[in-house]
Amino acid sequence: MESRSIRLAVIPGDGIGTEVVTEGLKVLQAVGPKFDITEYDLGADRYARTGEVLPDSVLQELRGYDAILLGAVGDPRKVPPGLLERDLLLRIRFDFDHYVNLRPVKLLPGVATPLADTPPENIDIVVVREGTESLYAGTGGAMRKGTPHEVATQESINTAYGVERVVRYAFAKAQSRPRKKLTLVHKTNVLTFAGDLWQRTFDRVAEEYPEVTTDYVHIDAATMFFVNQPERFDVIVTDNLFGDIITDLGAAVAGGIGLAASGNINPEGAAPSMFEPVHGSAPDIAGQSKADPTATILSVAMLLDHVGLTAEAARVEQAVADDIVERLSHAAARTTREIGDDIAARVSGGA
Amino acid sequence: MESRSIRLAVIPGDGIGTEVVTEGLKVLQAVGPKFDITEYDLGADRYARTGEVLPDSVLQELRGYDAILLGAVGDPRKVPPGLLERDLLLRIRFDFDHYVNLRPVKLLPGVATPLADTPPENIDIVVVREGTESLYAGTGGAMRKGTPHEVATQESINTAYGVERVVRYAFAKAQSRPRKKLTLVHKTNVLTFAGDLWQRTFDRVAEEYPEVTTDYVHIDAATMFFVNQPERFDVIVTDNLFGDIITDLGAAVAGGIGLAASGNINPEGAAPSMFEPVHGSAPDIAGQSKADPTATILSVAMLLDHVGLTAEAARVEQAVADDIVERLSHAAARTTREIGDDIAARVSGGA
Numbered sequence: 168m169e170s171r172s173i174r175l176a177v178i179p180g181d182g183i184g185t186e187v188v189t190e191g192l193k194v195l196q197a198v199g200p201k202f203d204i205t206e207y208d209l210g211a212d213r214y215a216r217t218g219e220v221l222p223d224s225v226l227q228e229l230r231g232y233d234a235i236l237l238g239a240v241g242d243p244r245k246v247p248p249g250l251l252e253r254d255l256l257l258r259i260r261f262d263f264d265h266y267v268n269l270r271p272v273k274l275l276p277g278v279a280t281p282l283a284d285t286p287p288e289n290i291d292i293v294v295v296r297e298g299t300e301s302l303y304a305g306t307g308g309a310m311r312k313g314t315p316h317e318v319a320t321q322e323s324i325n326t327a328y329g330v331e332r333v334v335r336y337a338f339a340k341a342q343s344r345p346r347k348k349l350t351l352v353h354k355t356n357v358l359t360f361a362g363d364l365w366q367r368t369f370d371r372v373a374e375e376y377p378e379v380t381t382d383y384v385h386i387d388a389a390t391m392f393f394v395n396q397p398e399r400f401d402v403i404v405t406d407n408l409f410g411d412i413i414t415d416l417g418a419a420v421a422g423g424i425g426l427a428a429s430g431n432i433n434p435e436g437a438a439p440s441m442f443e444p445v446h447g448s449a450p451d452i453a454g455q456s457k458a459d460p461t462a463t464i465l466s467v468a469m470l471l472d473h474v475g476l477t478a479e480a481a482r483v484e485q486a487v488a489d490d491i492v493e494r495l496s497h498a499a500a501r502t503t504r505e506i507g508d509d510i511a512a513r514v515s516g517g518a
Numbered sequence: 519m520e521s522r523s524i525r526l527a528v529i530p531g532d533g534i535g536t537e538v539v540t541e542g543l544k545v546l547q548a549v550g551p552k553f554d555i556t557e558y559d560l561g562a563d564r565y566a567r568t569g570e571v572l573p574d575s576v577l578q579e580l581r582g583y584d585a586i587l588l589g590a591v592g593d594p595r596k597v598p599p600g601l602l603e604r605d606l607l608l609r610i611r612f613d614f615d616h617y618v619n620l621r622p623v624k625l626l627p628g629v630a631t632p633l634a635d636t637p638p639e640n641i642d643i644v645v646v647r648e649g650t651e652s653l654y655a656g657t658g659g660a661m662r663k664g665t666p667h668e669v670a671t672q673e674s675i676n677t678a679y680g681v682e683r684v685v686r687y688a689f690a691k692a693q694s695r696p697r698k699k700l701t702l703v704h705k706t707n708v709l710t711f712a713g714d715l716w717q718r719t720f721d722r723v724a725e726e727y728p729e730v731t732t733d734y735v736h737i738d739a740a741t742m743f744f745v746n747q748p749e750r751f752d753v754i755v756t757d758n759l760f761g762d763i764i765t766d767l768g769a770a771v772a773g774g775i776g777l778a779a780s781g782n783i784n785p786e787g788a789a790p791s792m793f794e795p796v797h798g799s800a801p802d803i804a805g806q807s808k809a810d811p812t813a814t815i816l817s818v819a820m821l822l823d824h825v826g827l828t829a830e831a832a833r834v835e836q837a838v839a840d841d842i843v844e845r846l847s848h849a850a851a852r853t854t855r856e857i858g859d860d861i862a863a864r865v866s867g868g869a
């Protein structure tokens with residue numbers, strides 16, 4: 168493919184976010200194609216300094232990029248808990264209509280899983296998490312707040328439009344994989360209105376994909392299968408909240424949050440997609456060079472794939488896989504930078 | 519304690535529900551104290567035969583008992599999915615104000631956990647799940663149903679009254695255990711109104727329990743800790759939906775759904791409490807004598823404890839623990855009845 172300049176906005180954020188993004192960018196440079204990178208100073212420090220989270224003008228600017236790479240945001244010493252998550256992270260996801268939150272749960276050879284007797288090939292799941300609806304809508308309220316008669320509500324809003332597009336994406340994804348299996352995860356027996364919409368939509372779209380095997384599992388049972396029968400799953404499609412829960416569990420069974428990548432995707436490209444590690448800013452280990460940048464580097468691979476640089480994405484993935492196999496031979500734990508250097512060297516062909 | 523007759527309503531239900539309840543009652547008889555047992559024919563068969571799920575008169579009658587033992591309900595061939603769960607199971611939980619759903623997650627010595635390198639003492643958690651509020655309220659609706667413009671909502675309703683009473687129960691429970699640690703599990707960064715009510719209530723009640731160490735963990739992170747740091751938890755208090763999810767995961771890590779007991783408790787005794795295995799009716803293995811009745815037998819132990827027969831409860835628990843240690847020496851898998859017989863024999867002192 169012809170080399171063209173890709174405009175990338177980078178939000179390193181807080182805590183280990185900045186550390187892992189440095190390594191992600193190092194690997195991106197090693198890939199070769201020219202990226203035009205602009206860093207955005209957003210997160211706890213900016214909030215502490217200016218009171219600003221995500222000015223409208225910045226959001227507008229971000230819209231002009233081909234993609235966004237985000238580290239992690241949040242620092243309890245500088246900003247109230249949840250504020251940056253909502254007003255920055257979720258705001259971008261919502262505003263840029265990232266209705267597909269794509270989260271691979273794949274155990275790479277050489278990685279230790281907390282599950283006993285589980286070979287890598289048994290954990291190879293892609294979770295297609297809806298990214299813009301359900302309880303994440305943010306609607307709800309509190310009345311008689313602070314009194315013994317307080318009532319606090321949260322509303323889960325689900326639309327045919329929102330459910331169908333993510334279900335379609337998931338069927339296409341399942342169709343493209345060798346096993347061609349798609350599992351809907353929800354809680355239809357309790358969330359009857361939302362569950363019914365999901366189930367009906369799922370069944371209807373399924374008719375267009377006769378080659379895809381379909382299945383339904385309640386979210387509670389799904390968490391159980393993640394630890395005792397992960398091979399049961401190929402592609403999973405699920406709602407925003409259930410997807411949030413199951414992908415953290417997935418990160419744990421696939422070797423830990425240090426390896427879990429994600430993409431917040433607008434498949435039509437109406438706005439830039441955003442790639443980020445599943446982990447947070449981890450203020451407790453920030454500044455100690457302890458963070459594993461692999462999750463960010465794998466997010467960079469997803470980003471490359473998304474912008475059409477599939478061969479380059481594969482090279483990064485291969486470099487990570489090779490690096491992980493070699494981890495076992497490292498006497499001491501490597502620093503964040505050392506891991507980034509090693510993977511970047513492999514990508515450039517130097518290792 | 520003086521022997522008095524305890525009035526017990528039993529709802530065997532469907533599928534393996536009837537099989538495991540038979541064994542649970544066998545163990546109950548072996549305990550000694552006289553129980554006055556009345557069986558209620560409720561579940562899929564009754565629905566198929568009469569169209570009735572839980573007649574008001576039956577609900578009224580159930581109110582008169584000291585406790586209820588339930589097997590499991592549901593059979594997809596005879597009743598629409600979710601109907602019995604809602605109109606029978608959840609209806610009893612709500613009508614009898616079972617605001618504490620008590621679910622121990624304890625790895626017994628001799629039981630295989632899917633987690634590698636996890637000694638039994640690392641998994642000893644009590645989940646105090648709220649049982650009457652949040653998304654289980656059942657409120658919500660659908661408009662423009664079946665059209666491309668459908669909107670389906672679910673409402674999570676949380677009250678100061680409902681949250682405080684279960685939080686108080688959880689603090690008292692934590693205070694009574696050696697570690698005295700209580701973790702609130704929620705998703706306060708997204709479910710801001712409900713989360714705020716839970717967090718404020720938790721913090722306020724905590725002041726009355728200076729000896730209890732407190733902690734907060736998001737539900738997504740909690741699922742991760744369940745598999746890679748279960749020793750992090752002692753007592754957990756959480757909302758109805760998060761408790762549903764985490765206790766299924768808990769059952770899996772503590773050796774499987776065949777061992778997971780639960781109590782739907784009305785602590786004040788204003789209505790009878792109901793004890794049931796966490797598992798469902800499992801139509802796929804019904805009638806094959808394959809179901810493990812241990813979860814029901816442990817639920818019977820919880821029931822005994824609840825009605826004040828603490829020594830008897832301990833005897834049943836010990837019998838189960840002994841039976842499990844011996845499992846390893848059984849050449850072939852035992853049938854449902856054989857397991858029940860073995861545990862009952864131990865309880866009567868015959869083993």
Ligand SMILES: CC(C)[C@H](C(=O)O)[C@@H](O)C(=O)O
Pocket residue numbers: 252253256257411445707708738
């Ligand atoms: C930080 C938080 C709002 C976010 C979410 O709940 O989506 C995170 O847990 C994630 O999974 O990306």
Ligand SMILES: CC(C)[C@H](C(=O)O)[C@@H](O)C(=O)O
Pocket residue numbers: 356357387603604607608762796
């Ligand atoms: C059957 C279902 C309604 C129920 C629940 O969601 O509470 C079950 O999963 C449980 O945990 O007891």
